[in-house]
Amino acid sequence: MTPNLTFAPDDMLPPGAINADAAPSPTRSIAVSGTDILAVRHLSKIFGQKPERAAELVKQGLGRDEIFKRTGNMVAVNDVSLNVKAGEIFVIMGLSGSGKSTLVRLLNRLIEPTSGQVILEGRDIAPMSTLELRDVRRKKMAMVFQSFALLPNRTVLDNISYGLEVAGMKKSERYEIAQAALTRVGLGSYEKLLPGELSGGMQQRVGLARALAVNPAVLLMDEAFSALDPLIRFEMQSELLRLQKEERRTIVFISHDIEEAIKIGGRIGIMKDGCLIQVGTPAELIQSPATDYVRNFFRHVDVSRFLTAESLLSRVERGLILCDVGASSERYLNQLIDSGVECGYVCDESGRYQGCVTPASLHKAGALPVREALLRDLKTVSLEADLHELASIALSQEHDVPVVDAAGKLAGIVSCRTILKQVIERRGA
Numbered sequence: 001m002t003p004n005l006t007f008a009p010d011d012m013l014p015p016g017a018i019n020a021d022a023a024p025s026p027t028r029s030i031a032v033s034g035t036d037i038l039a040v041r042h043l044s045k046i047f048g049q050k051p052e053r054a055a056e057l058v059k060q061g062l063g064r065d066e067i068f069k070r071t072g073n074m075v076a077v078n079d080v081s082l083n084v085k086a087g088e089i090f091v092i093m094g095l096s097g098s099g100k101s102t103l104v105r106l107l108n109r110l111i112e113p114t115s116g117q118v119i120l121e122g123r124d125i126a127p128m129s130t131l132e133l134r135d136v137r138r139k140k141m142a143m144v145f146q147s148f149a150l151l152p153n154r155t156v157l158d159n160i161s162y163g164l165e166v167a168g169m170k171k172s173e174r175y176e177i178a179q180a181a182l183t184r185v186g187l188g189s190y191e192k193l194l195p196g197e198l199s200g201g202m203q204q205r206v207g208l209a210r211a212l213a214v215n216p217a218v219l220l221m222d223e224a225f226s227a228l229d230p231l232i233r234f235e236m237q238s239e240l241l242r243l244q245k246e247e248r249r250t251i252v253f254i255s256h257d258i259e260e261a262i263k264i265g266g267r268i269g270i271m272k273d274g275c276l277i278q279v280g281t282p283a284e285l286i287q288s289p290a291t292d293y294v295r296n297f298f299r300h301v302d303v304s305r306f307l308t309a310e311s312l313l314s315r316v317e318r319g320l321i322l323c324d325v326g327a328s329s330e331r332y333l334n335q336l337i338d339s340g341v342e343c344g345y346v347c348d349e350s351g352r353y354q355g356c357v358t359p360a361s362l363h364k365a366g367a368l369p370v371r372e373a374l375l376r377d378l379k380t381v382s383l384e385a386d387l388h389e390l391a392s393i394a395l396s397q398e399h400d401v402p403v404v405d406a407a408g409k410l411a412g413i414v415s416c417r418t419i420l421k422q423v424i425e426r427r428g429a
Contacts, residue, residue: 038084043116048073078274091265099274142216157191181209201232283311310383313412329365351409
């Protein structure tokens with residue numbers, strides 16, 4: 001199929017481990033991207049005696065199993081670098097033994113790194129003293145574990161307010177904050193119950209509320225839902241997305257479940273043998289897997305719903321949107337023919353999509369205004385439209401599919417060829 005032509009005026013564009021007991025010392029400030037709240041730089045963890053021997057073998061290119069055979073050291077995390085943006089859910093996933101849980105514990109120094117940096121809000125946490133690090137864990141980087149880790153002899157409200165109590169907050173103040181957090185996770189009337197009187201899903205909600213109560217800059221969740229029954233797990237995933245929509249927290253979420261990862265993750269980092277193999281949005285990983293290992297994660301998943309018009313569209317070029325709908329159709333006919341395209345897209349002066357024109361429709365309109373040559377029955381889709389919707393439209397019309405944003409402005413087009421290619425690839429998988 002030949003490319004489509006769009007016209008626009010130039011001024012319009014549619015859319016090493018540190019002694020934790022050392023005395024407090026000034027913490028270095030490190031520059032990171034303005035949108036990044038957490039950055040990891042060449043982070044490694046090698047378990048065992050004399051890790052420097054294993055580190056040298058890593059530099060020589062030996063694999064994890066061979067290094068363990070030679071030295072008895074386990075390379076759990078190997079030279080990982082990544083950035084986490086403020087307000088995103090960043091999922092780290094991989095099979096058992098891939099190093100994902102070790103990595104998340106390195107982020108808050110529950111495990112001391114062998115080498116590398118963890119930079120939180122521009123500060124490297126590696127040189128921090130015990131007191132400084134404790135303050136970070138209490139106020140900046142809360143954690144929700146797979147095991148609920150609730151105190152069985154304390155009520156729900158006391159469990160949620162425990163961190164605030166340790167921080168020295170007055171009882172009335174911490175109870176008010178804890179009650180608000182409990183309400184946010186949908187358990188506002190359960191504050192007097194003990195953990196043993198709650199279901200597993202409710203206990204995990206309490207664990208989540210306890211982390212939310214300290215209002216952390218970053219929330220770490222280590223396979224937080226994996227011990228739950230499938231239905232409860234689905235509900236907790238939806239609950240997390242609801243809270244995220246309301247509060248836009250920064251969350252690093254560990255998972256081994258690809259369905260879970262692509263449901264909640266804005267971006268996903270895939271690990272294998274301690275290495276970070278690839279980072280990207282679900283659509284990027286699906287469309288351009290870096291290795292067969294990444295590709296195989298999606299082999300048994302219906303990924304059609306994660307391939308959206310936004311991820312498949314071709315952006316229109318500046319200066320190529322026809323916006324003078326009152327001009328003569330003849331004015332644009334030759335330009336359309338000379339460009340060798342089969343249709344052009346028409347917007348008003350605000351960039352809102354009006355319809356498409358073809359050489360045939362322009363020829364038929366003659367000297368009449370372009371608005372008379374518009375093919376208004378050409379269906380459009382939103383940026384969120386998935387592959388199923390795109391395919392059904394592509395089968396019902398002969399031209400490529402225009403994509404409009406929430407304001408009705410033309411964002412781009414998805415070609416029928418691209419849609420067909422993706423459908424065939426999904427069926428082949």
